[in-house]
Amino acid sequence: PNAGFASCYKECLTTSQVFASKLSSL
Structure with missing residues (x-):
């Protein structure tokens, strides 16, 4: 479970x- 988390x-x-990064490129 820990690995999956x-x-x-x-x-x-x-x-x-x-x-x-998409928001900052607007």
């Missing part, structure tokens, strides 16, 4: 970073 958390962080 870390993977999901990492993926969520990457998604939020991409989203933030």
Whole structure:
């Protein structure tokens, strides 16, 4: 469970970073 959580958390962080970069490029 911990490994799965870390993977999901990492993926969520990457998604939020991409989203933030898209917002900043507007």
